[in-house]
Amino acid sequence: MKKIIALIAVSILSLGIFAGCQKAATPAETPAETPAETPGEVSDGTLLLAEAQTAENSGRFPYVWVNRGGIVNLMMYRSLFLADPTLTKVEPDLAESFKLSDDGLTLTVVMKDGLKWSDGEALTAEDVKFSIATNLKASQSSGIYTNAFSNIKGAKAWKEGAADLEGVKVDGKTITITLDAVTGNLVNVLGQFVILPKHKLENANPLEIHNDAFWKSPVTSGMYKVGEVVENNYYTLVPSENYEGTAPKIQKIQVNFINDLVAAAQAGKSDFITTNVSGQISEYNKIKSFKQYPVDILFYRYLVANIKDTEGKVNEKISDKRVREAILYAVDRKTLAESLYPELAALSNTGVPSGLGTYLKGAEDYAYNPEKAKELLKEAGFDFNQTLKIRYYYNDQTSIDFMDAVAFYLNEVGIKTDVMAFQNDATTELYKTKDYDFALKGLSAFGYEEWYGEYKSTQANFKNILGGDTTFDALINKLVATADPAERASILQDLQKLEQENLFKVPFFNLKQMIYVNNDKVVIPAGVEFGNPWYNYDMQFENWTVK
Template sequence: MKKLVTACVVLGLGTMVTACSPANSSQSNSSPNNTSSSSSSVNGNNALNILWIGSSGAPGGPVGSKFPGLWLNRGGLQNVLMFRSLFLPNAALTKETPDLAKSYSVSSNGLTYKITMKNHLKWQDGKPLTAKDVVWSIKTVLKATLVNPMYTNSFSEIKGAKSWISGTSNSLSGVSANGNVITINLVKPVADFIDVLGQFPIYPEHLLKNVNPLQIGTSSFWKHPIGDGMYKLSKFVPGNYAILVPSNTYNGPKPKIKKIIIRGASNPVLAAQKGNLDLYNTNNPQEVSGLKSVKGFVEHPINILYYRYLIFNIKGDKGNKNDDPMANYKVRQAILYGINRRKLAKSIYPSLARINNTGVPSSNAAYDSSAPTYSYNPTKAKQLLKQAHFNFGQTIKLRYYYSDQNSKNFMTAVAQYLRNLGMKVNLQQFQGNATDDLFKVRNYDIALKGLSAFNFQNWYNEYSPNPNNFFTKIWGKSNLVKFNADIKKLSEIRNPAQRKSTLLALQKLEEKTLYKAPLFMLGNSYFVNNNKVKLAGKLGNPWYNYNMDFQNWTIK
């Protein structure tokens, strides 16, 4: 589920939610309260050394007091190795194979799914993992917080979901389990339903059923989580390190790597130089440059759907104004013409940034080849501002919420480009919660935003007129109605030709409205200690669950 890559929080439809509460401690692993040793004292010579992944979903930083819940950010090696989903996608996230599931079928109208679970599945405490755990997990995530919208958006289309979420019904009528068969009935087709189930981690009902859904993601269960994956938590020293070892309850191929050490580190380059890091992914140009210089480390660039773009607050901070400076389409065009995106991308994010002009990358077959490219043209930008009768006496409030130096440098440069057009600009970093600042306080004209997307649907959902969509607060529900039919089509159809034509229609609409201005897409790079680790399979988007053929990785 990157967003940004500083934080993989996807701001889209729906409310983000999570859960917490004490879990039963029926486990035979080492005590999580042992704090006698530090990370530096743990010998990682015969182990795979990785960095801690916290609640942001990004590797690095100090080891926390708990493992993060997985319903918000699914990716990261520690997460995909400890918890499984019904299906396992390939590295390109284009095809799923059964994982906890054995097989499945879909009705001809796309409304009924029957999923047969594998036999003899177990949690790492030895308790049976059954279809009831799946049903409970789906029901619970709909009432939880800190949840990736891909789950709430898809599962909200299950029959009875609205009354279940609102509390007017004590059951979710569209999901049931009969033995090892799960039946899911939808009220309308969801094109990527199996894809979403390939990301959705199943939780153990017997350990979490008494936890308030609003607290599941932060409950004491995460002090020593019990999963169902290839690896289990063997030792956890909060604030220092954690050790994963192969799980004896895992029913798949046994992995060749016998120990994984998770450490904290604020400087991955230094950690690699010291021999405390063997695998790492990043979109930070300085880290990329530094890791390239570490002997034995090999870069594996990955193209992913991670967007950086500007959003325009056309309704102002009161939410009911249409005289905001950004309400004029020509002003929005002028801003794009007035920023040298290519120069900034090349200078600040060398080898990582790819210019995009719509929500579909230019390398994709569905890309609108006639889309405006907005090549740098300050003369045209000034002409558009003149045609729009832009008031150069007003001050444009330019905002961003990222705290990394690259984002600060980027936005400082954007502010200067706008000043070169004659605009007065006030540049500030948001100081509060990003979601609140963007969609509740709304004290800005232009803001930088990021989106780590699972698919194109995530990008286009931001144009939905659904009142639960945060973006209606800055663009207006009435302005977004024109997108609704094609967003609905995209969510329901699987036919490639129909999806391509629908994506083309959506691109045409966003080109005509320009409520958000695409800047570039940021790639990601894995770095692997090639002197020590031998990979198998393909590497894919680090923010999501996928089959990396990890059981065949080896320590040389």
């Protein structure tokens, strides 16, 4: 144990990670004793953002059907509806109005008049139908979309080659969506779903739409359009003259690709930051111009188990649930949370945070017990001569230290490990290449439907590592179908029981998120609240100004 404490002590010097249950943020003052930093650059009215260059964003803009949020996506794209900061209420956005039938099976949406894409083409109801239909066939999509859209009438037939998606009809500027089963969060999901331009993507292969050339310079529907692009250096966003809403006051957003995000902030090259990296947080707190906004969200950090492929071939090393259970007992999660993520991490045992009323009473808490881990491994007939491949895609130092600590703990109970970072983009490595036994993953969830939706047999990505297991399907369908709090609480109890019985995902922490704004340069109107930064909500950005 002394070795791991020493390792943790070293890692504290370069912390990193953090997040955790949907609540709008209130300002938190930067500590008064923090030292002054290098003053920022003189403003020319441009909002400066910094982004780390990765294989996934090299030479292209983000693909929005996997990750909806981020300030850039919020400014570039729109959905039928716009959520409030709590993500629980929506108002029409591209839509003019909407009505859900009494039986919950028919949603009628009327589009606004005069909508245009940034290239001047009309944005119509046909774009909505195209987007929903294409998403159903896309190989990469957030589970909140696939779970909801799979309930559209004729969705299965459409995915299998039918000529049309029966449950989505267009009549002028009216879209009618007919469901086979009640989908309680459909309107909220459509408030997150980006509508894409049919005239630019109708010939794209849905299975490869995330790699389409469109993402090099996308046509937009939001208040900003793409300005200048200097590949691998920076790009700008400028107001779109075809946006029918209130024009934004900020005339340019510049996003610079910078390897050291902390150094960028210290040098005044980044005015708005969202992070769950505790090492960054400790440095951002020292910058006097930054105001801190803590945000409670559903953010999970966990290991995904590569149990079997879509053909049903089983990964014999970890197919026995007792092996996966042993991982949890072998790792002192409490010590890691307190040492690496102080005041940021809460231990996670199920998809429901333990502090909430819907948490499963009597749930196994997987308290640190290396002897029990050894017993479980022996009971499972685990071959201690084999090596578990454990991979991760986070590149902050705390995540690296965390993975080293996990390897140490596993080695202490006799498990040999090969721990490495993924060499290519995370989505490909996780769901296509799949050369791992366990992989560290994060999920900023829109709701419980997303966490539990990863277990569903039809989930676009997870079916590739869980083999299309149908164990959770019925309960997930029930959860998706209702918005009644009492009924949802009951379903969540059953889902948590099933989750612990199967342990397809190995939970570690729920984490918080921090937002920082350069208060010396950016003026945010009173009353603005921040929500989950990875989702679409009203930031009232049109009223922001830059000094």
